[in-house]
Amino acid sequence: MFAIIGGSIPGAPPIMRLSAANHAKLVYAMVEGKANPQTVINRQIVHSWRRCLVDYGLTPSDNPDPCVLSRAQIAERQDRAHQLLQIGRVEMANLYQQIAGSGFAVMLTDSDGTVLHYVGDPRFSNTATRAGLQVGSIWNEEIQGTNGMGTCLVEQKPLVVHHNEHFLPRNTVLTCSAAPIFDPYHDLVGVLDASSESQLAQQHTVALVNMSAQAIENRLFLSSFKSSHLLRFHSRSEFVSTLGEGILAFDDTGKVLAANRNALFQLDWQARTERVVGQNIEQVFDVRVPNLLEKGQCHTFHPVPIRAAKDGRRFFAIIQPAEQGAGSIIGYRPHTPVRSPSVVKPIELNLKELSSGDPRIAENAARATRILDLDIPILLCGETGTGKDVFAKALHMSSRRAQKPFVAINCAAIPETLIESELFGYKPGAFTGASRQGSRGKIMQANGGTLFLDEIGDMPLNLQARLLRVLEEKEVAPLGGEKTVDVDVRVISATHRDLERLVETEDFREDLFYRLNGMCFTMPALRDRTDKRALITRLLELEFGPGNTELNEDALRCLESYHWPGNIRQLRNVLRTAAMLSDKKILTAKDIPDHIRCGGRSAVHATDTPEAPLANAERNAILAILEEAHWNVTKAAKELKVSRNTLYRKMKRYTITPPR
Numbered sequence: 001m002f003a004i005i006g007g008s009i010p011g012a013p014p015i016m017r018l019s020a021a022n023h024a025k026l027v028y029a030m031v032e033g034k035a036n037p038q039t040v041i042n043r044q045i046v047h048s049w050r051r052c053l054v055d056y057g058l059t060p061s062d063n064p065d066p067c068v069l070s071r072a073q074i075a076e077r078q079d080r081a082h083q084l085l086q087i088g089r090v091e092m093a094n095l096y097q098q099i100a101g102s103g104f105a106v107m108l109t110d111s112d113g114t115v116l117h118y119v120g121d122p123r124f125s126n127t128a129t130r131a132g133l134q135v136g137s138i139w140n141e142e143i144q145g146t147n148g149m150g151t152c153l154v155e156q157k158p159l160v161v162h163h164n165e166h167f168l169p170r171n172t173v174l175t176c177s178a179a180p181i182f183d184p185y186h187d188l189v190g191v192l193d194a195s196s197e198s199q200l201a202q203q204h205t206v207a208l209v210n211m212s213a214q215a216i217e218n219r220l221f222l223s224s225f226k227s228s229h230l231l232r233f234h235s236r237s238e239f240v241s242t243l244g245e246g247i248l249a250f251d252d253t254g255k256v257l258a259a260n261r262n263a264l265f266q267l268d269w270q271a272r273t274e275r276v277v278g279q280n281i282e283q284v285f286d287v288r289v290p291n292l293l294e295k296g297q298c299h300t301f302h303p304v305p306i307r308a309a310k311d312g313r314r315f316f317a318i319i320q321p322a323e324q325g326a327g328s329i330i331g332y333r334p335h336t337p338v339r340s341p342s343v344v345k346p347i348e349l350n351l352k353e354l355s356s357g358d359p360r361i362a363e364n365a366a367r368a369t370r371i372l373d374l375d376i377p378i379l380l381c382g383e384t385g386t387g388k389d390v391f392a393k394a395l396h397m398s399s400r401r402a403q404k405p406f407v408a409i410n411c412a413a414i415p416e417t418l419i420e421s422e423l424f425g426y427k428p429g430a431f432t433g434a435s436r437q438g439s440r441g442k443i444m445q446a447n448g449g450t451l452f453l454d455e456i457g458d459m460p461l462n463l464q465a466r467l468l469r470v471l472e473e474k475e476v477a478p479l480g481g482e483k484t485v486d487v488d489v490r491v492i493s494a495t496h497r498d499l500e501r502l503v504e505t506e507d508f509r510e511d512l513f514y515r516l517n518g519m520c521f522t523m524p525a526l527r528d529r530t531d532k533r534a535l536i537t538r539l540l541e542l543e544f545g546p547g548n549t550e551l552n553e554d555a556l557r558c559l560e561s562y563h564w565p566g567n568i569r570q571l572r573n574v575l576r577t578a579a580m581l582s583d584k585k586i587l588t589a590k591d592i593p594d595h596i597r598c599g600g601r602s603a604v605h606a607t608d609t610p611e612a613p614l615a616n617a618e619r620n621a622i623l624a625i626l627e628e629a630h631w632n633v634t635k636a637a638k639e640l641k642v643s644r645n646t647l648y649r650k651m652k653r654y655t656i657t658p659p660r
Contacts (some may be wrong), residue, residue: 020169027060048146066132111406115139148176177206179213225249233317254289380494382523385569390495396450404449426479445532457497554589
């Protein structure tokens with residue numbers, strides 16, 4: 001599904017950053033073939049360095065200022081790439097939610113390497129500013145040298161450019177994972193990139209970026225041919241309507257108008273679009289055009305068998321008729337696949353469905369039930385990834401506002417300059433680059449329903465006062481407008497930060513804190529939950545459907561014993577990636593990423609020693625026996641054939657604590 005070009009091997013020791021002088025020496029030595037034979041740099045990176053030196057005339061010791069376009073030029077490029085930008089924003093938000101809290105920025109460029117849209121972690125903002133990672137900056141190789149976005153434009157493959165692999169010394173602080181985006185005619189239209197200061201170039205990140213890029217590609221295809229008939233197929237029925245499906249667009253006569261990359265791959269035609277585009281679909285599949293059109297009119301999304309015309313291979317396909325639900329095509333949600341490797345779908349549960357056995361989650365749900373329809377603002381606290389957004393949506397779905405809008409806004413993911421217009425909306429022409437139609441804003445969109453303010457602790461101080469006024473007066477005035485509009489919203493806020501501490505340091509308004517904190521709920525970290533096994537099983541069912549993907553006992557134990565610094569969000573990503581990269585229904589420990597299987601860097605203190613694998617094995621064995629004994633230490637010690645004191649010492653050594 002993806003290839004990694006450049007970057008260090010996942011799990012390898014971090015690469016030490018070089019001084020500017022030593023970095024330049026390394027570049028010249030590698031390009032001239034005079035480097036130490038033990039120096040290992042990926043050949044695609046060396047080719048890129050050669051282009052920078054020979055073709056572009058760049059110098060590896062220079063640090064030129066970032067090249068940033070004017071507002072008018074940015075608006076012109078965004079308007080030119082309107083369709084890509086509209087679809088890309090949605091997928092970028094989904095991708096960012098998967099890696100939020102990890103110090104990443106997600107960027108979308110056009111085919112010239114100009115950044116069209118940016119979503120970033122506030123902790124990465126200073127580095128991003130210094131590096132010139134912002135909307136309007138140009139990141140092609142000619143200007144920025146070897147880098148994730150620019151080199152991806154040249155190589156046209158998913159890649160990682162890690163620290164010293166960048167050409168300019170200013171950029172060697174970055175780790176960039178990038179993937180290309182192609183239009184329905186297989187022309188490169190942009191690049192999706194996730195950059196951070198990570199010490200390791202991780203396979204997991206480039207896989208997520210590539211999947212999001214493929215999602216953008218498929219949605220571009222579906223959007224471009226919404227007035228044509230679509231044949232969506234795969235060799236396995238459960239993968240129809242997923243990122244891996246092949247898509248052919250054809251007209252009423254059966255003439256094939258376009259084919260996506262997966263269609264060419266499924267048909268073993270590589271990138272030779274001329275072999276299929278222009279042909280009649282009856283030459284591609286052993287079908288009659290009237291029969292296809294008839295199936296399309298049946299509005300069925302159940303895949304039916306279909307055979308290739310040239311070799312008789314069996315596929316499964318659905319027919320999507322022309323002009324059928326353009327909105328659903330844009331949203332790419334016509335069919336819920338059995339096992340979909342698409343971007344993360346939001347979990348939607350009500351309060352009664354939240355608990356998998358953890359008493360704190362059950363208590364939170366019970367307390368929330370008692371205030372469901374009262375006008376009490378709610379504050380959700382807890383580490384990043386603990387499910388605050390899921391709890392907020394469950395509260396909304398259980399209330400009398402369930403049929404009204406639920407509007408979420410991540411205060412940390414939107415540039416400070418755009419938060420005000422996103423929240424309060426604006427009138428036409430309110431500022432340079434404003435839409436001609438204006439915008440209602442998130443608060444007005446949530447009228448009658450629920451407004452979820454995620455990462456409220458990152459809201460700028462100047463906007464906190466305006467938000468407080470809206471909450472107090474229950475009316476909002478858009479930017480550039482004078483007339484206020486009454487609003488009725490239930491406000492739920494969430495943060496992983498200590499708001500009381502922020503109040504003390506005057507980084508958060510005290511009056512807004514008390515206005516938002518009508519009732520506070522703390523979401524427990526995944527490592528502290530007592531229902532991990534049930535939660536893991538449930539997440540698999542929600543993701544892929546009951547019984548479609550399972551974990552064997554060894555895999556379950558690996559996941560249970562890991563410390564999960566990224567909490568439920570990290571767990572979901574690991575489950576999805578493991579399922580996508582495996583062709584088996586039952587996942588084993590071998591399908592779990594190495595760093596999870598080995599217990600992680602802080603799961604057990606003994607992992608800092610050479611005996612780490614044995615220590616982790618012993619810890620996992622003790623945990624399993626304790627679970628089977630329902631945490632009866634006497635019974636577990638007897639099963640392990642050790643004294644209770646010995647077992648207590650080992651539990652202390654491996655930081656094993658009984659569930660509360």
